[in-house]
Amino acid sequence: MSKKEIPYKIYLEEKEMPTQWYNVRADMKTKPAPLLNPGTLQPMTAQELGAVFCDELVRQELDDCTPYIDIPQEILDFYKMYRPSPLVRAYCLEKKLQTPAKIYYKFEGNNTSGSHKLNSAIAQAYYAKKQGLKGVTTETGAGQWGTALSMACSYFDLDCKVFMVKVSYEQKPFRREVMRTYGASVTPSPSETTQVGRKILAEHPGTTGSLGCAISEAVEAATSAEGYRYVLGSVLNQVLLHQSVIGLETKAALDKYEIVPDMIIGCAGGGSNLGGLISPFMGEKLRGERDYKFIAVEPASCPSFTRGRFAYDFCDTGKVCPLAKMYTLGSGFIPSANHAGGLRYHGMSSTLSQLYDDGLMEARSLEQTAVFEAAEQFARVEGILPAPESSHAIRVAIDEALKCKETGEEKTIVFGLTGTGYFDMVAYEKYNNGEMTDYIPTDADLEKGFAGLPKVEG
Amino acid sequence: MSKKEIPYKIYLEEKEMPTQWYNVRADMKTKPAPLLNPGTLQPMTAQELGAVFCDELVRQELDDCTPYIDIPQEILDFYKMYRPSPLVRAYCLEKKLQTPAKIYYKFEGNNTSGSHKLNSAIAQAYYAKKQGLKGVTTETGAGQWGTALSMACSYFDLDCKVFMVKVSYEQKPFRREVMRTYGASVTPSPSETTQVGRKILAEHPGTTGSLGCAISEAVEAATSAEGYRYVLGSVLNQVLLHQSVIGLETKAALDKYEIVPDMIIGCAGGGSNLGGLISPFMGEKLRGERDYKFIAVEPASCPSFTRGRFAYDFCDTGKVCPLAKMYTLGSGFIPSANHAGGLRYHGMSSTLSQLYDDGLMEARSLEQTAVFEAAEQFARVEGILPAPESSHAIRVAIDEALKCKETGEEKTIVFGLTGTGYFDMVAYEKYNNGEMTDYIPTDADLEKGFAGLPKVEG
Numbered sequence: 001m002s003k004k005e006i007p008y009k010i011y012l013e014e015k016e017m018p019t020q021w022y023n024v025r026a027d028m029k030t031k032p033a034p035l036l037n038p039g040t041l042q043p044m045t046a047q048e049l050g051a052v053f054c055d056e057l058v059r060q061e062l063d064d065c066t067p068y069i070d071i072p073q074e075i076l077d078f079y080k081m082y083r084p085s086p087l088v089r090a091y092c093l094e095k096k097l098q099t100p101a102k103i104y105y106k107f108e109g110n111n112t113s114g115s116h117k118l119n120s121a122i123a124q125a126y127y128a129k130k131q132g133l134k135g136v137t138t139e140t141g142a143g144q145w146g147t148a149l150s151m152a153c154s155y156f157d158l159d160c161k162v163f164m165v166k167v168s169y170e171q172k173p174f175r176r177e178v179m180r181t182y183g184a185s186v187t188p189s190p191s192e193t194t195q196v197g198r199k200i201l202a203e204h205p206g207t208t209g210s211l212g213c214a215i216s217e218a219v220e221a222a223t224s225a226e227g228y229r230y231v232l233g234s235v236l237n238q239v240l241l242h243q244s245v246i247g248l249e250t251k252a253a254l255d256k257y258e259i260v261p262d263m264i265i266g267c268a269g270g271g272s273n274l275g276g277l278i279s280p281f282m283g284e285k286l287r288g289e290r291d292y293k294f295i296a297v298e299p300a301s302c303p304s305f306t307r308g309r310f311a312y313d314f315c316d317t318g319k320v321c322p323l324a325k326m327y328t329l330g331s332g333f334i335p336s337a338n339h340a341g342g343l344r345y346h347g348m349s350s351t352l353s354q355l356y357d358d359g360l361m362e363a364r365s366l367e368q369t370a371v372f373e374a375a376e377q378f379a380r381v382e383g384i385l386p387a388p389e390s391s392h393a394i395r396v397a398i399d400e401a402l403k404c405k406e407t408g409e410e411k412t413i414v415f416g417l418t419g420t421g422y423f424d425m426v427a428y429e430k431y432n433n434g435e436m437t438d439y440i441p442t443d444a445d446l447e448k449g450f451a452g453l454p455k456v457e458g
Numbered sequence: 459m460s461k462k463e464i465p466y467k468i469y470l471e472e473k474e475m476p477t478q479w480y481n482v483r484a485d486m487k488t489k490p491a492p493l494l495n496p497g498t499l500q501p502m503t504a505q506e507l508g509a510v511f512c513d514e515l516v517r518q519e520l521d522d523c524t525p526y527i528d529i530p531q532e533i534l535d536f537y538k539m540y541r542p543s544p545l546v547r548a549y550c551l552e553k554k555l556q557t558p559a560k561i562y563y564k565f566e567g568n569n570t571s572g573s574h575k576l577n578s579a580i581a582q583a584y585y586a587k588k589q590g591l592k593g594v595t596t597e598t599g600a601g602q603w604g605t606a607l608s609m610a611c612s613y614f615d616l617d618c619k620v621f622m623v624k625v626s627y628e629q630k631p632f633r634r635e636v637m638r639t640y641g642a643s644v645t646p647s648p649s650e651t652t653q654v655g656r657k658i659l660a661e662h663p664g665t666t667g668s669l670g671c672a673i674s675e676a677v678e679a680a681t682s683a684e685g686y687r688y689v690l691g692s693v694l695n696q697v698l699l700h701q702s703v704i705g706l707e708t709k710a711a712l713d714k715y716e717i718v719p720d721m722i723i724g725c726a727g728g729g730s731n732l733g734g735l736i737s738p739f740m741g742e743k744l745r746g747e748r749d750y751k752f753i754a755v756e757p758a759s760c761p762s763f764t765r766g767r768f769a770y771d772f773c774d775t776g777k778v779c780p781l782a783k784m785y786t787l788g789s790g791f792i793p794s795a796n797h798a799g800g801l802r803y804h805g806m807s808s809t810l811s812q813l814y815d816d817g818l819m820e821a822r823s824l825e826q827t828a829v830f831e832a833a834e835q836f837a838r839v840e841g842i843l844p845a846p847e848s849s850h851a852i853r854v855a856i857d858e859a860l861k862c863k864e865t866g867e868e869k870t871i872v873f874g875l876t877g878t879g880y881f882d883m884v885a886y887e888k889y890n891n892g893e894m895t896d897y898i899p900t901d902a903d904l905e906k907g908f909a910g911l912p913k914v915e916g
Binding site: 007008009011013014077078080081082088091092110111112114151154155173174177178180181182183376379380381382383384385420422423425428429431432 | 465466467469471472535536538539540546549550568569570572609612613631632635636638639640641834837838839840841842843878880881883886887889890
């Protein structure tokens with residue numbers, strides 16, 4: 001327990017900010033399984049991956065040995081514009097809950113992309129620029145990742161082509177306009193601009209698109225144009241590496257005040273935030289230096305960890321990407337239409353999947369009305385209107401704090417507040433109007449997704 | 459000039475945060491003219507004002523002698539949740555402009571209300587609570603002030619009734635939903651719930667409302683219900699007092715690094731941000747300790763300072779509020795329909811009006827396409843998507859920095875970045891699509907507004 005007085009917000013000084021990313025794979029006894037070539041079922045080589053991703057990012061993707069990797073100066077300079085992010089002591093929430101628990105959250109929402117996604121976007125844009133590329137392509141759903149990438153590309157004067165799930169493009173025009181303000185081109189997906197898009201439109205006229213389909217289009221757009229590569233905002237090892245800056249800053253801030261957390265909680269869609277937040281703490285656990293409880297929180301309507309299978313699967317609907325071994329619901333799985341809370345990816349980071357399978361972390365799933373209830377409660381006492389995704393972590397943090405109230409334990413809880421909900425007001429409106437419903441897929445629903453899993457030993 | 463290395467962001471420590479507000483009127487030789495009772499044309503008494511405003515706020519409104527006023531502990535605690543706000547060195551903007559000027563901005567957008575408005579909202583809610591009131595009423599246009607007040611009321615468990623200009627209520631539903639998430643009731647104005655609303659609806663069926671009309675409704679709702687008072691987010695002396703926290707923090711951060719600004723720039727609608735930002739610096743100037751250049755920036759389509767008259771005028775369309783002596787375009791003046799950049803109030807803070815009339819500050823007016831051009835440029839290099847209001851100050855800061863490039867002067871420029879533009883994407887979309895136009899009212903347009911000025915000596 002700390003003896004110093006803890007301020008509401010702990011900000012590191014610039015000189016205390018991390019200058020290296022931490023690669024948790026280096027400390028894992030069982031390494032995450034390699035990406036496989038979907039044709040040969042052999043591990044993807046650097047050369048094969050280099051057709052899709054930037055060279056330096058491929059090196060980072062494949063490197064499971066080097067524990068620390070220097071953050072280039074240009075990225076450090078960009079980080080200084082919006083980092084360090086504050087580690088906030090939730091004094092007001094503690095008071096409201098009347099809990100003896102001590103609650104902290106690492107808040108990543110104080111930048112225009114509205115989330116932690118910018119931490120990896122700027123790194124990926126930097127390596128693309130350094131390689132002399134013209135631009136990058138990507139997909140985005142509601143637009144968080146696309147916005148982050150647009151900001152990063154604008155900073156390095158790189159072209160940025162975003163394929164945005166058509167239903168979001170039409171119904172959520174505001175993030176689209178943020179991306180355009182940063183100079184990105186935004187194409188509703190599926191589109192006529194790619195072969196895979198035309199194929200999907202022919203097979204499913206009038207479709208409003210999906211994330212998996214937008215990934216397929218973005219990959220095709222990158223590989224069919226000279227000087228372009230594809231970039232991805234979650235799931236991959238490289239992304240977790242970049243996002244380790246969240247955990248490293250969190251740990252430095254806690255160490256500064258001699259605070260040792262009992263548990264660390266994060267929401268999990270593809271795993272980039274959770275993986276980044278827990279990395280350095282998980283490293284200590286893996287090296288046997290200290291034990292922590294880690295809790296991944298996911299929506300009950302897209303329960304990759306809690307009800308998925310640990311198997312090789314496609315990362316996208318169009319099946320153009322490599323196979324990854326991960327907890328998955330099958331690449332054909334799409335959460336029910338009433339799902340408003342984000343975190344809708346069918347799979348999960350291979351690294352986190354391996355750690356979970358090894359019993360090093362726990363997972364919980366939540367129904368969305370309970371999540372929005374926590375979001376509202378948090379907003380009213382802590383002032384910040386949270387993203388629905390982040391609110392999954394808030395819910396579990398509150399639940400754990402209430403357990404402490406019962407038992408009288410003074411546990412220290414840290415959770416990741418990944419972003420703000422300013423562009424999610426349609427979901428909040430549904431909640432405010434009492435029109436939000438829950439849905440949990442049946443076992444039969446899940447079986448349909450599992451039926452599409454490729455037949456791969458692994 | 460500072461000799462220490464200046465970080466990208468200067469954050470004060472909690473213990474360095476101001477614990478008193480500064481009341482610039484105490485140092486003014488010519489005090490701002492008093493509010494007048496529109497019936498008797500006599501200065502409003504504390505008793506008369508007490509029917510509309512909370513008692514303590516009335517005291518603050520009328521006190522033009524006390525230079526420093528303690529900030530109550532409850533407000534200090536709330537400030538700690540989102541303050542201190544960073545003073546940012548715009549290294550990337552300087553580099554982009556290739557200017558020898560040193561540019562700093564005080565960024566007030568890192569809170570859910572998205573602007574500086576929260577600084578006064580929490581104070582006004584606190585005094586209402588302390589007086590044992592049930593709730594407060596107010597008006598809001600696009601929703602920045604209403605959101606801030608909703609957050610503040612939710613924190614102190616006060617009822618909050620917001621009258622929102624109907625066109626915004628319908629076309630900009632997102633801030634409305636933020637307010638509802640914080641538990642406020644939001645009524646489109648004009649409404650059937652007040653006499654003045656019914657009168658306006660009868661006279662102008664189908665009207666989409668105006669700020670002046672929403673003020674009249676909110677005042678009526680406060681004065682006709684027991685346990686309610688009206689609160690206002692700008693213009694008033696009390697609001698400038700609360701907003702002095704912006705300037706005090708800015709000055710403390712600059713002093714810490716021995717930086718002395720040459721000029722301080724702020725956008726001006728009703729004057730709350732500008733007044734708050736410049737207060738302590740203006741104090742030094744008034745006391746003859748140090749000279750600064752102050753620049754108020756306003757839209758060319760609503761040019762209160764640059765083309766208005768310094769006269770007593772009504773603060774609202776319904777003429778239920780006291781008369782204030784200020785630079786004004788007349789209470790009937792409404793900016794042209796194409797105006798997208800905020801700052802649309804017809805009048806201006808009495809305090810700032812007096813300072814401007816005394817030649818202690820300058821004012822400039824800008825057309826909105828030039829403002830959005832600066833907004834885009836700033837967003838792309840500094841990462842933050844600014845509010846259209848704030849972008850007025852950005853434009854002038856850039857212009858001044860470019861002058862330094864020509865002359866080679868290393869001037870230090872400080873400007874107020876009052877908020878973010880996340881809820882202004884309709885305006886950005888117009889700009890992105892090349893559909894934004896400019897409009898400058900003709901002298902004849904302005905004469906119509908001036909014709910409605912009350913006949914008062916002063």
